[in-house]
Amino acid sequence: MAIRDLDAVLCEARKRGATFLDEPAGKRILASWGINVPRSCVVRADVEIQAAVSAMTPPFALKVVASGVVHKSDVGGVCLNLRSAEEVEFAIAQMQPRLFAKGIEPCCWLVEEMVPAGVEVVVGGLVDPEVGPMVMIGLGGVFVEVLKDVAFRICPIANLDAIEMVEELRGGPLLRGARGQRPVSIEALVHVVLRLGGEDGLLMACADRVAEIDINPLIVTPDHAFAVDARFILRRSE
Amino acid sequence: MIAMSAHTAFKPLFEPTSIAVVGASATTVSGGNRFIRHLRNFGYAGRIFPIHPTASEIEGLPSHRSLAEVPMHVDYAYIAVAAHHAAEVLRSGRGNVRFAQVMSSGFGETDGGSALEAGLVLAAREAGTRLIGPNCLGVYSPKARVTFTEKTSPDPGTVGIVCQSGGLGIDIIRRGQNRGLRFSGLVTIGNSADVGASELLEYFFNSPDTALVGLYLESTREGRRLFEVLQAGKARKPVVLLKGGRTSQGRRAAASHTGALAGSDRSWDALCRQTGSTMVDTLDEFLDALLAFQCLSLRRMPSKDVVLFGNGGGTSVLGTDAFDRCGFQVSPFDASTVASLTALKLPAGSSFTNPIDVPAGALQQDEGRVAERIIDIVSASGQADALVIHVNMTVIMSFRHVDMLGNIVEAALKVRERSASSMHIALVLRSDGESDIEESKREYRRIAVQRGVAVFDELSSAAKALAGVRSVEVFRAKRQVD
Numbered sequence: 001m002a003i004r005d006l007d008a009v010l011c012e013a014r015k016r017g018a019t020f021l022d023e024p025a026g027k028r029i030l031a032s033w034g035i036n037v038p039r040s041c042v043v044r045a046d047v048e049i050q051a052a053v054s055a056m057t058p059p060f061a062l063k064v065v066a067s068g069v070v071h072k073s074d075v076g077g078v079c080l081n082l083r084s085a086e087e088v089e090f091a092i093a094q095m096q097p098r099l100f101a102k103g104i105e106p107c108c109w110l111v112e113e114m115v116p117a118g119v120e121v122v123v124g125g126l127v128d129p130e131v132g133p134m135v136m137i138g139l140g141g142v143f144v145e146v147l148k149d150v151a152f153r154i155c156p157i158a159n160l161d162a163i164e165m166v167e168e169l170r171g172g173p174l175l176r177g178a179r180g181q182r183p184v185s186i187e188a189l190v191h192v193v194l195r196l197g198g199e200d201g202l203l204m205a206c207a208d209r210v211a212e213i214d215i216n217p218l219i220v221t222p223d224h225a226f227a228v229d230a231r232f233i234l235r236r237s238e
Numbered sequence: 239m240i241a242m243s244a245h246t247a248f249k250p251l252f253e254p255t256s257i258a259v260v261g262a263s264a265t266t267v268s269g270g271n272r273f274i275r276h277l278r279n280f281g282y283a284g285r286i287f288p289i290h291p292t293a294s295e296i297e298g299l300p301s302h303r304s305l306a307e308v309p310m311h312v313d314y315a316y317i318a319v320a321a322h323h324a325a326e327v328l329r330s331g332r333g334n335v336r337f338a339q340v341m342s343s344g345f346g347e348t349d350g351g352s353a354l355e356a357g358l359v360l361a362a363r364e365a366g367t368r369l370i371g372p373n374c375l376g377v378y379s380p381k382a383r384v385t386f387t388e389k390t391s392p393d394p395g396t397v398g399i400v401c402q403s404g405g406l407g408i409d410i411i412r413r414g415q416n417r418g419l420r421f422s423g424l425v426t427i428g429n430s431a432d433v434g435a436s437e438l439l440e441y442f443f444n445s446p447d448t449a450l451v452g453l454y455l456e457s458t459r460e461g462r463r464l465f466e467v468l469q470a471g472k473a474r475k476p477v478v479l480l481k482g483g484r485t486s487q488g489r490r491a492a493a494s495h496t497g498a499l500a501g502s503d504r505s506w507d508a509l510c511r512q513t514g515s516t517m518v519d520t521l522d523e524f525l526d527a528l529l530a531f532q533c534l535s536l537r538r539m540p541s542k543d544v545v546l547f548g549n550g551g552g553t554s555v556l557g558t559d560a561f562d563r564c565g566f567q568v569s570p571f572d573a574s575t576v577a578s579l580t581a582l583k584l585p586a587g588s589s590f591t592n593p594i595d596v597p598a599g600a601l602q603q604d605e606g607r608v609a610e611r612i613i614d615i616v617s618a619s620g621q622a623d624a625l626v627i628h629v630n631m632t633v634i635m636s637f638r639h640v641d642m643l644g645n646i647v648e649a650a651l652k653v654r655e656r657s658a659s660s661m662h663i664a665l666v667l668r669s670d671g672e673s674d675i676e677e678s679k680r681e682y683r684r685i686a687v688q689r690g691v692a693v694f695d696e697l698s699s700a701a702k703a704l705a706g707v708r709s710v711e712v713f714r715a716k717r718q719v720d
Contacts, residue, residue, distance in 0.1 A: 138495070214495050
């Protein structure tokens, strides 16, 4: 099932000549690969939002889906902590003209349940020119490139490698419960790292078609880990 | 199957019974002539066949007009001709040459040389010859008395080296042997257009003569293959990796955080962590780490606690810092060990916590034999995974009437030889560079390394080398590698 989903999504994106996957597509792949993603729905600005979110529990996060936009928050395409369908509608109405003004044409909107508080981890993958697929974890959220608190491994990795990656992070105490916080689930984090970089992981399955993957953030709580954002950069087809 | 063949397939390269030399001159002394002279000076016992289009004799040996005319199978052909002639030389040896090492430069390492290199590889394939190089210097194999440079030690050892640079290969042999390293073999592979580092690594892994491997690599097209060979090796034979060009290779502007954070340094770091290989940054660290692995038997329980013993308070403090930075513990002794040391009644000024600091004057006691008692007590205490003995030679040597340093070195060796404990012993001989001190340091180093005690120039170098040893011990313990 997972492989078929992956192949379908990637094949469709290639046909369109896309260079990256939009967030709903990326999350569909992650979910099919056994990685938790927030409950969500994709809506258009002109349809009945009330009905679309009726089965979901607020608060909601609202994110724009538009071709050419990789960094959504940078262009003002994200709104958090919306408490109802009305607030979602209102937020869309406010964001839409500002996005238009920047030349961005939203194709649809992603409405997601907000996940519980936790530690933000970056989990990613890439295809290295020398050694092939590699998996990464890091701390620091949007500042991960500044702090460079990251650990890389060559795929496929085993459980022990994933545990050692977590141990390698300087900011490891943040995961183990620094300053009175509850420790987060290392098990859930390791599960995600293995689903990405393990023997039967996503990277081994799609390294021929995907150049880079970012799950940033992966929010790790005391019990779970949720991929809150997903970015898939596709390989240029020859 | 592959493992078996890697060993037998490369044997003719390291133990050739016949060597052909292409590029020796009948009138002057070229690279080929020097190679023949090196072989003879070194005592190579196999047949040497100079190849020359016109001359009948070179270096006093009968010469043949081409590789095809050599009357027996050539195990190894040394080829030092202009780049554009090299392919033709390989073709001429069709079916008769097992290994050909092309020293010539002007191939893939230069602008526009890639086509010439591809042609060389093709010629080797067609001739049924495995190609080493081009753009390299040769093979050193003391067991078979093969060498490509002067002043190389004839004593075979256990260290196998694959070196992408020719000049650095000479450094590794010469500086390495002066530190006590002894080699099973060294190959310079240059552009490694055909035979790559991973195949040679596999050979060393499967060769009973080799106990540990050092790799110097720059660019390689076979990072993945190298990873797989190292992973399969499970650090059963320690591997020390010196990787050039780790910092300069920036990646293209990446669209993801992961891509932006990646780079050559990350991939090689990951490779080492996943395979239990030891990454070093400098030639000296490379040689120090190899020496540590050559001399020390890896412990089942990873080394953690270090005891420092020597003369010099400041050195002890700096040494403690160095070991701490490398992740070791330099913890104070328990009460009974302190009591045993105190009972030796060493004069005031001595310190019996850890580090043990005994002024040179105090070590004179009993002609310096007190050192043996101290080392015995440390060994029996069970508090040292590694004992590092450091000697300020300038001070010790000024007590000329006794061979105090000799006694200290002897003490370390004796304790090591009779002790059942698996405590590592390392010796740091600190010199001021005066020629007489350097001379005796060289001699003590030789004696110590010969008997399996690793010798370093400074405590900080010892700390880094031992950290490499520990990382392999940790790797093996965690992955239950015997």
